[in-house]
Amino acid sequence: MATVRDVAKLAGVSPITVSRVINNAGYISQETRGRVEEAIRQLGYVPNTLARSLRLRQTNTLALVLTDITNPFWTTVARSVEDAASDAGFNVILCNTDESEIEQEKYLNVLLQKRVDGVLLVPVRCTRETVQFIQSQNVPLVVIDRHIPGVEIDSVRCDSEGGGYALVHLMLGQGHRRIAMLSGPQGVSSADDRVAGYRRALAEAGLDHQNELIFYGEFNQQSGYEMMQKTLDAGPRPTAIFAANNFITMGAFKAVRDAGLKVPEDMALVGFDDLPVDLIIDPFFTVASQPAYEMGKQATELILARVAGQAPAECQEIILPTEIIVRRSSGEKYR
Amino acid sequence: MATVRDVAKLAGVSPITVSRVINNAGYISQETRGRVEEAIRQLGYVPNTLARSLRLRQTNTLALVLTDITNPFWTTVARSVEDAASDAGFNVILCNTDESEIEQEKYLNVLLQKRVDGVLLVPVRCTRETVQFIQSQNVPLVVIDRHIPGVEIDSVRCDSEGGGYALVHLMLGQGHRRIAMLSGPQGVSSADDRVAGYRRALAEAGLDHQNELIFYGEFNQQSGYEMMQKTLDAGPRPTAIFAANNFITMGAFKAVRDAGLKVPEDMALVGFDDLPVDLIIDPFFTVASQPAYEMGKQATELILARVAGQAPAECQEIILPTEIIVRRSSGEKYR
């Protein structure tokens, strides 16, 4: 495989001149440039970015570490990040943690070894230790979707508390008084924040802790199904459900259906995250929709600014609003 | 940032010894190893893989170049590729071409410069030139989903011809005689193969070219919508539609609905690619489902074998079967 030296020799110039041509840097006479370009063509020379990166300490590569690209919410974020990165001349390494701390740690290790210029991370646990390692290596880090309390870190997320509040407020407004929440894992900020929104809405309606009915599970369909089953089995049955994400919503719906009940007649259902409208004939769920594309975009722009050293010194915390989309699953007025 | 040399100095050994500890290579006394590991810990040393890759000519990085991660079919493939790569200690750079040759070329260029160990490519155009560049650099390449006629290249794809045949055969069996096909772009092998399957089924039923009604468009929803509109406007209306992928199917469905007609009563509809069952309450479309996860897995395993120099010399061509899933959109017997 040809190197700058081979090209230089063939063109009768020095290696550095070849480098200048490749990178459009410094002054080069048209004639020399022509000779070099011709040599490059003849040799089929492809510059070795590894060597360049080693020298410049910049790889033009970002890492996107998320839980599971298969969730359409993350799919959109990934697409958005790749778009923004690509526009700026960066590539993106994709990593799925499946909410496993062990996987996350493995990935982060390798990514730092590969000297990615920045990491976009959806942290599995919202603890200081998660990010300590990355920060200690002075690699720019932007936390997406979740936040880590008590640590100075750039983060881009949605207003989970507000979205949760709005959905539950909607249910209350329709007359529901027994509203159960099917949450994600405790300790994951997006789950916790949505619970907080749920609580605030109940409190505001004069309902106290006795009226709270919260199940904690995972952000997947099976967990949603199981939590819904428990809800149906337990004590006095709620009349409405608030599910903490799209998969939990689907699982809950199926459990209700499998129990021979109907949404929304027998059980109103609202949830976080819209499903991709393009793939669904007849959208049914009332949701708090997150601007996934915008999130990815802003996170990427922020980290690219950090990489370029152009971002303000203080840590940025960007919180985007959710949009409440009312459809049939929330039903009409209750009673 | 610490280097092997720093670690070596602190541990009172030579750099190469540190290297041996890091890579578990060669013989090291327990005691020396202990000292080195302690030094690594103290310094927070993170090995620089760039330098290592430069030396070893291996990056442990693959590239996945596809059209659009947002299509659930590709989402699944991406997940699968990342899973298999990760298991083998490789990372994956994700690239979306949006079916643009220019984008594709840009990506391939940068990827080769970054010295990825292999490229998994969904080629925008099925021409020899597309892959020539990569092959000329001796970088392992596996073509996914499509194939490039007349070139020796590893490829993993589905039996598009067979799937198309089966779907159209199904329609014919239900009595349909006027069946239109809404295809993807001519020159993209998956589209062409599906058209071939359509033709074979018609021919076998004794219908000649006069009975063919084929529209060529793009693999997206808007194109599906537009092709369907044309179909509805043009001459004698068909009674059944074969759409070449999931997005075209959705677009066609919406056009039919917007025209005040019903699927399947007024128009039967079958298509390629199942939609993610997990996200859909009540699957409706009769489809030829492709084993996306399996495709990604096999493609990745093949390319990893090539990288390791363990694959058979001759080029591999893996063709996976589709599964016909009959649902309501294909209707009952016609007439």
Place this chain on the structure above:
DNA sequence: CTGTTAGCGCCTTCAG
């Protein structure tokens, strides 16, 4: 406008 020197951080080769 062009070239020389040196080094980014690592590992292979060959000695000890």
Place this chain on the structure above:
DNA sequence: CTGAAGGCGCTAACAG
């Protein structure tokens, strides 16, 4: 079991 020398391919700094 450990080390010294050299080079992977590139570019910054400094000359000219």
